[in-house]
Amino acid sequence: MSDQTDTTEQTGDDHAPLAPLALPLDAWHRAAGARMVAFAGYEMPIQYEGIIAEHLWTRENAGLFDVSHMGQLYVSGDGAAAALESLLPGDIAGLGEGRMRYSLLLADNGGILDDLMVTRWKSGFYLVVNGATKADDIAHIHEHLPEDVTLNHMDEAALLALQGPKAVDALARLAPGVAALTFMTAGAFTLDGVPAWISRSGYTGEDGFEISIPAEDAPRIAALLADQPEVKPIGLGARDSLRLEAGLPLYGHDLDPETTPVAADLGFALSKRRREEGGFPGHERIMAEREHGAALTRVGLFVDGRQPVREGAAVVDAQGDTVGRVTSGGFSPSLQRPIAMAYVPAAMVSPGKVVSLVQRGKPLSAIVATMPFVPHRYVRQGKPKP
Incomplete structure (x- = not known):
């Protein structure tokens, strides 16, 4: 799960934007040299030393993300x-x-x-x-x-994410026993004397952890984690490029109230018992789409050339008519090429299918790709770490 990037919030009376709130780690981010931006109603770090450098560090080592804005x-x-x-x-x-x-x-x-x-x-x-x-x-x-x-x-709790292949090495020094967790499991730990709820999860496609701690302890724990040789603080920019490479949808962009789980290619979230028994909103419609297909489906795209395609670009048919839309896009630091996600009609869903795009009046070409673009490296139960 990740977050939408439209950060403008309105008051109920005059529609004037509200001032962004400060997170528990606000001063810590600024002391670390972060460039701060308004995001989801908060001031948050978009980068420290640069998005590409932070992205590649996380893929190879361990990145520390502040996700305390989440509920x-x-x-x-x-x-x-x-x-x-x-x-x-x-x-x-x-x-x-x-x-x-x-x-x-x-x-x-x-x-x-x-x-x-x-x-x-x-x-x-x-x-x-x-x-x-x-x-x-x-x-x-x-x-x-x-x-x-x-x-x-739990508005008095902070949330940190430690992501990357060396995250377990860094965290295990401070929270003994945490290495026994596997992907999508969690437990209560003590992190340098601080009570912490730690899960082996995250939204980068890498192995890693999410750490819920009292907000008052967040600066000290963040500093302890960042002091580990494998760890650097990472901003929102790299978090977005990492999740895109991992093929993970971003709410408010790839997901919205008009999009169903079937259209979003999130069928795994529909548990077998629940599919059979129903009892959740939209069950009849969702089951019909499972059987007959959705009008549009989320797919990955490899975009030709070097120019990234951005959200809002049109997917067009042979006659030039708009039949779909790009919902996320950017340049992949790991693959050194532009990638994107888009909603396309059934005739364009197959991997290898050539798709035509139009961005600001300029035609582009792309190929439907299997996601994730970069393989996930989760540590699952019964499987050794890659």
Whole structure:
């Protein structure tokens, strides 16, 4: 799961932009030389020494990301699993303690309101939702929960992501036992005396961890992590290029309330039991699309030449008519070529299919590619680290 980049928030009265908020690590980022930008209602670091350098460092070593803008929620009480299953298409009841699941908050028509992570704690469920949508998510979830189920916003917690092939080496020095986690598992640890909830997860395609800690301890823990020889702080720019190479959708760009899980090529988020039993928003429509296909489907593209194609570029047919759209695009530092994601009709979905694009009136050519563009390197249960 990642976050949308439209950061303009409005007041209810005069539509004037609200001033961005400061994260717990604001001063730490500035001291580290970060260039700060407004993002999801916060001041956040877009880069430190440069996006390409930070991207390649994360692929080879370990990058430290501040994702404290994201919403950390706790849902508990009798019937919490059933309540969440009324909103999400995943098998929440079947999650074991310390197990995680990627899921989707769905609108009544089956469109995606947000993508999120759900983890079972001993007495409830821990959710991480996107920062720019968290207020709407909280309101939507709260509205649909029964009286016996409680939703708490953990707004006094910070969230850090340590990503890259050497992340485990760095973190294990500070949180003994963390190396025993595998992809999509989590547990409670002590990180240099600080209570931490750590999951082996992230949104870069690399092995790595997400670390929830008290906000007041975030500067000290960030400094300890950054002091490890494998670790450098990494900004939002590289986070976006990494997730694009990993073929991971970005909410607000590749996902939105008009897009279904089937169209977004996120069928894995529809658990088998839930597909058969239903009971989640848009079930009938989503099952029909599973059987017959969606009008448009998300695919990856290798773009010819060196010029990146950006969000909003049109996918056109042989007659020049617009039949689809590019939703994410950029230059891949790892592959040294432009890549993109787009929604295209069924006739264009097959890998190897040549696709015509138009960006600002200029024609471009691309080839449908299998995603991820760069292979994932998750450490899964029963499989050795690559």
